[in-house]
Amino acid sequence: MTTAKISVNVKEQAILAQKASKELGMLSTQDKNDALYWIAKAIDEQVEDILKANEQDLENGRQNDFDAAYMDRLSLTEERVKEFAEGLRQVAQLEDPSGEVVSEWTLDNGLNVQTVRVPLGVIGMIYEARPNVTADATGLALKSGNAIVLKGGSTAIHSNRAIVKVIKEALVSTKISPDAVQFIDSTDRSATQQLFTMKEHIDVLIPRGGGKLIQAVVNNATVPVLETGVGNCHIYLDKDADVDKAISIFINAKTDRPAVCNAAETLIVHEEFMERHQEQLISALKSSKIGVYGDDAAVKLIPGAMPANEEHWENEFLSLDVAVKIVKDADDAIAHIDRYGTKHSEAIVSENEDTAARFKGLVDAAAVYHNASTRFTDGSALGFGAEIGISTQKLHARGPMGLPALTTIKYVMSGNGQIR
Amino acid sequence: MTTAKISVNVKEQAILAQKASKELGMLSTQDKNDALYWIAKAIDEQVEDILKANEQDLENGRQNDFDAAYMDRLSLTEERVKEFAEGLRQVAQLEDPSGEVVSEWTLDNGLNVQTVRVPLGVIGMIYEARPNVTADATGLALKSGNAIVLKGGSTAIHSNRAIVKVIKEALVSTKISPDAVQFIDSTDRSATQQLFTMKEHIDVLIPRGGGKLIQAVVNNATVPVLETGVGNCHIYLDKDADVDKAISIFINAKTDRPAVCNAAETLIVHEEFMERHQEQLISALKSSKIGVYGDDAAVKLIPGAMPANEEHWENEFLSLDVAVKIVKDADDAIAHIDRYGTKHSEAIVSENEDTAARFKGLVDAAAVYHNASTRFTDGSALGFGAEIGISTQKLHARGPMGLPALTTIKYVMSGNGQIR
Structure with missing residues (x-):
């Protein structure tokens, strides 16, 4: 695969995600929950396929002498895969932050002002070995009304690809477009770097993994970043x-x-x-x-x-x-x-x-x-349910981030002809 | 002045601001308001000095054939300067966001959890011709408990320098350290660029001015940016x-x-x-x-x-x-x-x-x-009082930004020996 080819794909995929995010942002909580339950069912039913793909990653890991801790993060079992499904069901039970009227007031001239919580749009998830992030992050993104572009680590690419296949096939039978979940199926670093600057189509990047990965994203991305992680x-x-x-x-x-x-x-x-x-x-x-x-x-x-x-x-x-x-x-x-x-x-x-x-x-x-x-x-521990990560930055979200961290607000003004 | 010399200064100034921000963040609302009223008084008393400095910028503008709109933005009058002072008094009357307990709950084990609004720390303000930003941004930063590093446009440098001199001299008689207001007294672009990456000492950059300036900051800064402005x-x-x-x-x-x-x-x-x-x-x-x-x-x-x-x-x-x-x-x-x-x-x-x-x-x-x-x-128009700007980004703050946009939250946990 040439770099030019990848280049086109990453951008195209981001644009597809962005398009899908528009209608996804308008769906009801019920429709989004139904989709999550449906994905969970599909994962439960296709554990074998996911484990088979994971075996390829593990074999590759053994050949490359990855250390035990790394192999552990990479490794899936029937129990672990069933936990993905269970995690999605738990996310379905969380409160939907999207659509919440955060504040509302009326100006003297009668103009009604609401600040309404809305999805960010498209989340770019950049992560390392753990394949569970593929399912967990997708669940959190979809529940909060966001599309997601997934770029996992190359050492877990077979596992991630298999999980995404199950998710996208399941979405066909739901109100969420399968385009809302995009998987960058490449081990080329330039594919990751393209995500860094795709400001027009991606609203936020979330790096999950070691300090090096996080710093690479923070230092090179023009897309806003939710910085998670390192705790000294x-x-x-x-x-x-x-x-x-x-x-x-x-x-x-x-x-x-x-x-x-x-x-x-x-x-x-x-x-x-x-x-x-x-x-x-x-x-x-x-x-x-x-x-x-x-x-x-x-x-x-x-x-x-x-x-x-x-x-x-x-x-x-x-x-x-x-x-x-x-x-x-x-x-x-x-x-x-x-x-x-x-x-x-x-x-x-x-x-x-x-x-x-x-x-x-x-x-x-x-x-x-x-x-x-x-x-x-x-x-x-704090009672938020699933978390996106722990933010160590000060802007937007700080500390353990629940679903509201994946939303922004919009001023919605309703009038009957008000002018200034 | 050599580049090396400036390099040292910008960093030193940012460090001074950061140090000052620590104690400033612990001051009471009353102490901060007293300081703002004191600065306002000093500005009222020293209008002449500020206008004299402004005349140098205007003379330079005339020599460089700046257009009428630009000259208007640059130009100060007694009335306009008195508006700075009045603006500071208005900011003193705004609610102090800092210290607000946003939420509070107790875990089953008795651990008390509060999320408390706290200042961001150090604001880096990068702006163009309008000298009023010098006074306005300083007032908003100090009121919310933040130190500020000011980098104004080179065409307004005499005016900005004169305004900062009045502010810093006034702060000597208040509980806020004059170090909390730093003025980058340079027309060298490299001074601005140094602010872009001073992540350890500056918590947020706010560019105010034309689209070109804003994009330069967004594209090059590793310090988080509050993007304001362009409205098509x-x-x-x-x-x-x-x-x-x-x-x-x-x-x-x-x-x-x-x-x-x-x-x-x-x-x-x-x-x-x-x-x-x-x-x-x-x-x-x-x-x-x-x-x-x-x-x-x-x-x-x-x-x-x-x-x-x-x-x-x-x-x-x-x-x-x-x-x-x-x-x-x-x-x-x-x-x-x-x-x-x-x-x-x-x-x-x-x-x-x-x-x-x-x-x-x-x-x-x-x-x-x-x-x-x-x-x-x-x-x-929406009733917020003075605004920092209008955010066109989705993270942290969106739309007209009041003082809370200059704060973050901190989880404050109080226990009696709780472990997990």
């Missing part, structure tokens, strides 16, 4: 912290699911807390098998701790390792978070309300916690 | 339109203030409306001195009409000229708007509710009108 989260144990809360919160945030974005990556400890509770903290680190990279003071105090370098402070470990910094006061902790944080989730453990208020006010992050684990920055 | 607005006169409403709405939208973004630029007429009301329409165009560029059908029917080309359909006239297109039905009108509209304000005049509903549903714009002039897409 800190837990600060203040001098006025309750030691049991402190240790339980840190151990939970670090070890409950170390590979997720709301897990703790750095532990910041007030020197007085360290002085008083050194033994208890060290014993907790040890019994949870946590590897420590520390600043000079931490290396001195914590047996087995290795010296931390910039890389350790800057990046997620996504493992049972942690970076430990000892500070003189809360402002030191805030300054460290300011420098290294990724504006995701940050926590203070303290019984001092003033210190906690200062921390919550000054720390610039999607979620700030006082005396609780950062693990609650999560759509399902 | 259409008025569609349906076959079921009331002729008096139709003509009055079009004439108002076209002629009330032809140079503004919510003015009509294209008139789309249903062929049956044209057939029935040709005479009345032509007479209205004539008596309002409107110049017509039309499609083939319009050129045939409207005396004196010139043939329209792509430029006419695509761009704002910002004058008493209009492009006229004759269509067979509402869907034709919608398709034309889809192709040439800038997603600002679009109107249908019709007594048929179904046609109007279809138009309002399918037309993708910040504001859609049924039987009213597009001139109401305006913060003050």
